[in-house]
Amino acid sequence: MIKYASRHSAHEKIEYEVLDIGEDVTEFISHRGRFDRVYSFYCLQWLKDQGSALKNIAALMAPGAQCVLVFPASHQPGAVWSLLAKMDRWAKYSKMLLQFIVKSHYMVDKTEQMRYMSTLLREAGLSPNIFVLPRLVTFDGWSEQAIVGAQMSLLPMNHLVTDDERALLFDDVTTLVRKVHGPETDQSIFRTYIIMASKESG
Numbered sequence: 001m002i003k004y005a006s007r008h009s010a011h012e013k014i015e016y017e018v019l020d021i022g023e024d025v026t027e028f029i030s031h032r033g034r035f036d037r038v039y040s041f042y043c044l045q046w047l048k049d050q051g052s053a054l055k056n057i058a059a060l061m062a063p064g065a066q067c068v069l070v071f072p073a074s075h076q077p078g079a080v081w082s083l084l085a086k087m088d089r090w091a092k093y094s095k096m097l098l099q100f101i102v103k104s105h106y107m108v109d110k111t112e113q114m115r116y117m118s119t120l121l122r123e124a125g126l127s128p129n130i131f132v133l134p135r136l137v138t139f140d141g142w143s144e145q146a147i148v149g150a151q152m153s154l155l156p157m158n159h160l161v162t163d164d165e166r167a168l169l170f171d172d173v174t175t176l177v178r179k180v181h182g183p184e185t186d187q188s189i190f191r192t193y194i195i196m197a198s199k200e201s202g
Helices: 002-008 026-032 050-060 076-085 088-098 110-123 144-154 163-180
Strands: 035-041 061-072 126-133 191-198
Touching: 026 050, 035 050, 050 061, 050 110, 050 126, 076 088, 076 144, 076 163, 088 163, 110 126, 110 191, 163 191
Parallel strands: 035 061
Antiparallel strands: 061 191, 126 191
């Protein structure tokens, strides 16, 4: 993705570099310094330890800086992975599947999700304003085939299954997509955080 962006969106004022926000950012800061603005779009939902990631984001910010963070509080891929992890045939992959499902995913109540994220942000030294979109719209208008394809590509264990298992996995994912994306599942349980937070000036 970074290589693609650097090739197709090159600009003299933009540098493209990979940074794992879940790991120590001290060395990065020593080379790049701190920033007045930090933006993160659809990244933080893949990190189990969101508290550490938010502290790293705060570390990247200069005093008085702001950040904008957009990511799902709960989402359909997480629901599919959770259901797969409960199936006997995929039990050996359950730990891998569940490690990418964040705590807020299991919170049905929107207020609980907001309170949880507010606590993490304040513990990171950030003053937040949080808006939770009432429904995740990422897959709106997608065909079933496109959704299944996306779900398969996102599966953490996709590269580990055998060819025989892959056929079974495809069938199971298709069944679960119909369940999770269909009318029997209340789509309002899938929500997106939109967060603007600031760091104290002093």
